[in-house]
Amino acid sequence: MSEKDKTLSIFALGGINEIGKNMYVIEYGDDLLIVDCGAKFADESLLGIDLIIPDVTYLQQNEHKIRGLIVTHGHEDHIGGIPYFLKKIQCPIYATRFTLGLIELKLREHKILRESTLVEINSKSKLEFGDINVSFFRTSHSIPDCLGIVFHTPEGNIVHTGDFKFDLTPVNDQYSDIHKMAKIGEQGVIALISESTNAERPGLTPSEKVVGTHIEDAFFNATGKIIISTFASNVNRVQQIVNATMKTNRRLALLGRSMVNVVKVARDRGYVDIPDWMLIDAREVRNLPPEKVVVLCTGSQGEPLAALSRLSTNNNRDVKVLPNDTVIFAASPIPGNEKSVSKIVDNLFQLGAKVIYGSASITGMHVSGHGYQEDLKLMLTLMKPKYFIPIHGEYRMLHLHRLLAEEVGVEEGHTFIIRNGDVVDIKNQEARQTRKIPAGDTYVDNVGDDEIGDIVLRDRKVLSEEGMLVIVVTINKQDGNRISDPDSISRGFVYARNSEELIANVNEVVKQTIDPFKEANIMGMKRAIKKEVGNFLFEQTKKKPMILPIIIAV
């Protein structure tokens, strides 16, 4: 393909009109690069489904073009889909040292670490993939070692921000490369792809340092044990908890599998500084006076199987919550998790603990890792893009991000609010959005690692809301005559009262439906039963249970 036949294409396979399962693609001629491969947790409406990952049909069809998967940072919505992706598609993964540590944890769990190709990069790396060269810049976020990406293409430079905020006083030197960003902007950016999570929030994101002072205050005020919960991946917050532990002369126990694992990765790779003497095993907690102990644990989102939830019902073998212990939620509940968090607070109060929880604006125990409106405008101003593609947000966030972009100089009509699968094509420095490639949700069921289909889900939905009715009749296979009375079994459907009468009536309807048949037309009988019994039940109960007629011909 000669250069004049080539088009630069940008699209998302996930991350648009949702928070979660981020996956973006930059394609030029025969070179295709993927950015991130996230997962999204399913909500209750997806019955029994645990994880949602991007549909990668397009990538499977174009596997020969794929040059690599570049990962901006180690959050679940950017790396959670990788094990499932690698089971379908072989390709090298590029990520920073800390991000790779988290990816390795996952691949080891899925027993595919050995056959995977992982390449460590840093913000100074330069990579070449056919016609696309790639360089990077550092960003601040709520996890260490984050990257923004510059794709140098024959059509111009594309910038992907990854997740970011501007934190001018970051913990552990996690500074943004502002000078580098300015230089990139000066060199010219044809398209900026920027995250939109906090496009609804006015102002500038507070610095992570702010949380540190509140943690310190709470530690100095505490009289008993301190139990503090945050996201394990927020290593900078973990560092501030370590610092406060130091200042109050306490020892630190880690509780919860992901806390232990992630802190180990962070210590091994030099992203958090915890002196050896400070760390104790959870089993040692009971042997120390409460005022000498900090327990750092998972479960700040109310996850029912995480450490904090178990502590709140005193179901942990090693650590007991005692009256006057202080429990701190050093993380705001993500929308949707409020109820689970509240339940834990209720339980902790019942155990007599003091609990610091609720809105970060009151407790000061959390700041966001995602830039507010002023952060987003600063990025747009630094990059001065010709075209703008807001990503990583629901529609209203993308919409508001567009308004911000126009405020700081992006031309009207130069912002593309796309959906997953919509392709922005750039040719001769002009961008247009016309085509669409397949994109959607792939469901992963909890234990089996198996993908499950729409039909199974639809069935579960009916079963869960309307219940079901199995109807069994035996007929003579010669003449279709009924041999037995119909028998009906309901589950999740019939009300306690009147149920016997209702079932008797159903059986009567079944008889009247199949007795006129003059031959053993099993399909016909099934269809007729579904229709007649369905109508009868809707009339009687206003419900539409799943009806499963079973005709046995003997």
Added chain:
Amino acid sequence: MSEKDKTLSIFALGGINEIGKNMYVIEYGDDLLIVDCGAKFADESLLGIDLIIPDVTYLQQNEHKIRGLIVTHGHEDHIGGIPYFLKKIQCPIYATRFTLGLIELKLREHKILRESTLVEINSKSKLEFGDINVSFFRTSHSIPDCLGIVFHTPEGNIVHTGDFKFDLTPVNDQYSDIHKMAKIGEQGVIALISESTNAERPGLTPSEKVVGTHIEDAFFNATGKIIISTFASNVNRVQQIVNATMKTNRRLALLGRSMVNVVKVARDRGYVDIPDWMLIDAREVRNLPPEKVVVLCTGSQGEPLAALSRLSTNNNRDVKVLPNDTVIFAASPIPGNEKSVSKIVDNLFQLGAKVIYGSASITGMHVSGHGYQEDLKLMLTLMKPKYFIPIHGEYRMLHLHRLLAEEVGVEEGHTFIIRNGDVVDIKNQEARQTRKIPAGDTYVDNVGDDEIGDIVLRDRKVLSEEGMLVIVVTINKQDGNRISDPDSISRGFVYARNSEELIANVNEVVKQTIDPFKEANIMGMKRAIKKEVGNFLFEQTKKKPMILPIIIAV
């Protein structure tokens, strides 16, 4: 029963450790009075259940003692259970003029208005029920015509606050009877029963008037149509919307059944002042210039069937959302409703509307009707109760309310944090909590008005998360020999891939399980199939679907 044998008992049948289905009981000797009869909306975990109402077994057993149901105000969590209650128990209902209007709407819908006994009271009413006399005081809340209740009993005065805040600049003269409250406190209160909804929030609740100024500002800034949504029952906010409509020379259309109904009740009974010329039918909206119209509608909580949701997808016949229309959410999303509200905002942005939504602390478009910590302390200070029973809240709210009470002088150990069904007995002015009466949730299914049982719910839960497998085998009823191959049908369970093989294996397991039987032991065969197939499936898929063996003996 002589006075010395009588005990004063206080308990809740709903409203404790939950927000919703409030129902409280004051009982002395043979006189029993009920306060409120609310409903609670079911969340998604209660599959297919719409409404939860209190379990009134105790009241049915003591129907001869019931003197009346006194209703503090007209919110769903205080009146929503009344129709279901009246179908079980005959008793007169006492409520203020506006509250009665809302109750009548409900009873008419359930076609039981005519046979119900409704008694209008006001804050000056005095009622006598055997040994218990009752008087009232006015409170401010987010609905007009609210009452607090004083029960004058031989053991002393019990005060039930109803829902309240202190609003010193209320809309439409909905003042609190502060002087009367002070007098009640001076006369002595043996027990205060007070609501706890906002016990977590520091400070004093802002006045409803504050919302009025923000509404006015938004109306003056709007260029196109204004669509504004709030709770229909918040008649004072409706009044402020009417006032802003007046000031901006617009006409007002009401949209949504409950908005039309409630505003009619409020107008008929004099709780809101809307000039006739201002009101237009929704069908007239299209005939007026957009800048001359305000549409006041239901759906501020994102309810999928309410007016605003339909507008957001332009599915209303009469009113279309046009670019530059302004849509205002004049109500904060109740926790749990954020996602539905967000979806509507997304849709409205896609239609080109300006949308004012989100946190009340940013928009100013909502204030709570429930008192914050300082309001609660003021009530406690006015009433100076000997004993305190915090109600209307989850555990953490009750717990924090207790701490507030102790701060303003309630003795330690004199606060009872009860659960639904726990009884506080007062005898010789000493209160103790020892007994428990039955209390719990009664589920009402959506259409049928029928109550449904725990087993049905449990089945739905399994069906929804694990799916099911029906296994049919025909045997000879003489010797138990298998006549047909087993046949298995799955719904909501088997993954698309491998399913045929899995089902074939299941059938094999069934064969091996029942073939050893030497007689037609149907129950035994069913048990064996459940066990063996269950184990096999769990081993293979880590799932535990519902297994329904059906054995046909011919």
